[in-house]
Amino acid sequence: MGEHTDYNLGLVLPTLIPQRTAVALEPRADDVVRIHAAGFGEISYRLGAEAPSREWSDYAKGCTATLRTSGVALRGFDADVTSDIPVGAGVSSSAAFLVALLRAMRDAFALQFDDTTLALLAQRAEVEFVGARVGIMDQLVASRGHLGEALLIDTADLSVERVELPLSIALVVIDSGVRHAHASGDYNARRAECEEAAHALGVSSLRNVRDLDALERLPPLLARRVRHVVTENERVQEAATALSGGDVQRLGRLFDASHASQRDDFDVSVPEVDALAEALRHAGAYGARLTGGGFGGSVVAVTKLGTEVDVSKAARRLYERQSGRKASVVVPPH
Structure with missing residues (x-):
């Protein structure tokens, strides 16, 4: 519950579905990023050379570009992405991809930011790089939610109350x-x-x-x-x-x-x-x-x-x- 209220700094009450997006990531010694996403294909680019293309690759490029412009020092990496979340169906496939990739980078490179910051980075990538002016609901529930509960989120201050289903x-x-x-x-x-x-x-x-x-x-x-x-x-x-x-x-x-x-x-x-x-x-x-x-x-x-x-x-x-x-x-x- 709470459609189109998040970007109006309102209240939202999302929950998770059982499907998942998983990212296996291996750091490289250079600045090359290679990502294979099942069902979409493979992309390769260099850090610092991210350019929007209106393809699925924009979500990956948005993640690395957003981290770099936030002052995070990155290295290249190889990643394999699998997901059983349907794309374009209104069940937050893009937020799941962004959160999963950012979490994989956080873990692989020992980056120091919490789950709320991770959600904000994911939102920023989609707004500033992809060009979709989304709110924070999908990213925050993907980052902080658990099955069997809903999150009552006040998007004005990002406070979260867990509500058991x-x-x-x-x-x-x-x-x-x-x-x-x-x-x-x-x-x-x-x-x-x-x-x-x-x-x-x-x-x-x-x-x-x-x-x-x-x-x-x-x-x-x-x-x-x-x-x-x-x-x-x-x-x-x-x-x-x-x-x-x-x-x-x-x-x-x-x-x-x-x-x-x-x-x-x-x-x-x-x-x-x-x-x-x-x-x-x-x-x-x-x-x-x-x-x-x-x-x-x-x-x-x-x-x-x-x-x-x-x-x-x-x-x-x-x-x-x-x-x-x-x-x-x-x-x-x-």
């Missing part, structure tokens, strides 16, 4: 098959709209908006953007309370409300994703919502423990029949 629930994540690209413009446009709205309201970030009556001073489009951020922050707090109390019905309603807000106020959903969310509800989920940056990707739903396999299968069949698209179940993995 109730044993009575299970999460289902289904990839709609519709692909996005954060750096293509739509994601960045939403952030720019939020900044424009904050400026118009005279606040440093939308985190500081408390009174929805203030939206009357804004153009309708910006008012809708602000309404999503303000109400999503409220939903994050309510979701953390629902998790702590094991109130799965309330959590499901919050999931549904979050999806409606992303669809109607933030305009980041697409018809296929809406259909998938509805299919999950029809299959028995307590609630379902778009997850990730939007414009495609995956839907996450909360279900009763023990029903997640049946719910995911039924929802996928219904979605594929209605949309004509091929969906894939991300969680539970199989």
Whole structure:
């Protein structure tokens, strides 16, 4: 919970999925970096010669460039990357890659920075080098999170509260098959709209908006953007309370409300994703919502423990029949 609130210095409540990105790294004596990523191929470049290419290699180059410009003395290395996280599905594959590579470099070169700093470096690499103006949520949960818990993160000060997931629930994540690209413009446009709205309201970030009556001073489009951020922050707090109390019905309603807000106020959903969310509800989920940056990707739903396999299968069949698209179940993995 907490979509598009992190770059507005709001509250977020992410959790981890079971899939992983792993990096095996061996230092070299020279300044050459060679990385092989399963499914993507191999790249080679020299430290100090990183140049954006709008390819997957930008994420690796962004890591080394960010460390260098932060004053870290690096040597070259050979690395092998494997991952079972689907790319472009809204489940943070890029953040996982960045965090895994930075962690491997930290370990191999005995670099002195903690997990929060690691997350900030990963965010900086994606914002400044890749060109996607992402927030800090994905990187921070990838760096500091554990399975079986959610992190209640205040992105204004990066404080973290661990919230245990109730044993009575299970999460289902289904990839709609519709692909996005954060750096293509739509994601960045939403952030720019939020900044424009904050400026118009005279606040440093939308985190500081408390009174929805203030939206009357804004153009309708910006008012809708602000309404999503303000109400999503409220939903994050309510979701953390629902998790702590094991109130799965309330959590499901919050999931549904979050999806409606992303669809109607933030305009980041697409018809296929809406259909998938509805299919999950029809299959028995307590609630379902778009997850990730939007414009495609995956839907996450909360279900009763023990029903997640049946719910995911039924929802996928219904979605594929209605949309004509091929969906894939991300969680539970199989």
